[in-house]
Structures are given as C-alpha cells and as structure tokens.
Amino acid sequence: MSRLLRPLRDRLDAPDAFEVDEDATAERFAEAPWLPPVLRAASERRWELALVVDAAPQMAVWREEAARLAHMLRTYGGFRDLKVYRLETGADAPEGALLRGPGKGSPPRSPRSLVDPSGRRIVLVLTDAFAPAWRRGAGHDLLRTWGRRQPVAVVHALPQRLWHLTGLFPRRMRLHATGASTANADLRWEFVDAMIDAWSAPAGGSPTRLGAPRGAVAVPVLESDPDWLGPWVRFVTGHGPRWTRLAGLIATPWAPAASADEPVEAR
Secondary structure, eight states: OTTTTGGGGOEEEEEEEEEEOHHHHHHHHHHOTTSOOOEEEEEEEOOEEEEEEEOOGGGGGGHHHHHHHHHHHHHHSOOSEEEEEEEEOSTTSGGGOEEEOSSTTOOEEOGGGGOOTTSOEEEEEEEOOOSHHHHHSHHHHHHHHHHTTSOEEEEESSOGGGGGGSSOOOEEEEEEOSSTTOOGGGOEEEEOSSOOOTTSOOTTOOOOOTTOOTTOEEEEEEESSHHHHHHHHHHHHTOSOSEEEEEEEEEOOOOTTOOTTSOOOOO
C-alpha cells in the first residue's frame, strides 16, 4: 500500500516559506563570513484530502471500513492535511444531503466549503449508495459541485458485482487528464463498454461529451482495494498514462423539487 500511494507524497515549493540552504551558505561563509545565510523556498506536501463518509443509518456496518480507509490514507498518503466529514443522506436530510464535520457533533456546513480552486484538495466519498440521496440525485449533485474545481472520486463500500443494486450506475470509461490536479470537470471521457446510449462517443470518433447535460462531470468509482486505488492515484497525481480506464459515472445537476417517484431531469 505504501508503494501504491507514494505518488500522493509529491512536494511543491511553499509560496511564502523559506529555509536555509546549508550547502550554499557554507560556501558563502567560506568566502565572506559577514554575509547573511542563503535561503531557498521551503517545500510542502502537495495534497490534502477530504474524506466524506456517508452517515446513512445502514452505513453503520461500514464504520470499521471507514476507519480502516482513513488510517491507511493517513499512514501512507503523505497528505499535508486530512479531515473526515460526515454526509447525512437519509430521507430526512435537508436539501437531500447534509454535510457535517470535521469531528463529532459538528454543525452543518456548506458543501462548497470543501471546494479548493487550487485543485490540491482531493475529495473521496465513501458510501454504499443505498440512501435516498443517491437514488434521487442529491449525492450526484454534490459530486458535481466538488468535481468542478478539483479531483473527486467515490469509494464504493460494496464490491463491483453489487453496484447495480444501489443508487450509483458506474460504467467502464476512458478518462483523460492534462496532468496532476486536473479537476473532474476538465477530464475528457468516453464509455468503453458495448452499451450505446445518448452520451456515448460516435463509432470510430474521438472522445466526446455529445449529448451530456450541461455541467455534467465524470467521477471515478472505486473499490477500496489496492488494485482499484493504485491506478486512480497515478491518474490523479499525473504519474500514470494520460488515458486511464476506470469505472465511473456522470454526475449531472439535480432538480431538488422532483419527488422520489418522478424522473429527475437535467437542467
């Protein structure tokens, strides 16, 4: 796991922090000991992580999995900051879904508070996708909100063979990123399975979003297994191929006024 998550340990020059360059300072002092030490930009870890854990009642059986995932990411991810948030997704959640955290007993907060225009905050959502928010569209709209400015992915609590029973409908996709920190909204994508629908690329054509609703965002969906996490980590950090095959869904805008029995139409 340490090897698979190593790309997340990238470092960048800190914008307003400096440290003494010991070698250059030693050379300077040897020639002119009255001069000040040589400074260089200090480095800092590139990435921070917001782990959003679905807090629907049935997710209680996945508490240990959530703790295991958080521990693994803290231990091996090398993030400059990692915070865990709760996402209330039950039928009584205001606006379909309610974000709280970090920490127990935290007040509600705007989902937009997790948006990082620099693209250096990754949002991971752990869910079994059974709650109403995932079936009605509120959960998808949150993914779209976060994915417009930064990397976001879903870690599905269930194995892939059971995903079709939940409120998420991932498809096999090819995703293209221009480099590290590419926001999901800026990804190019195409479906690669045999199914043909209104969003698929034309036969023999180039990757396209033909027919996708305005504002639609591609979001990878993963199992919490190294074989799934590894390729996604390399893709997000720019250490892997520009084109990568992953399971994913298309998160579209949500119409809050729609009832559970009515189809949600993209605006």
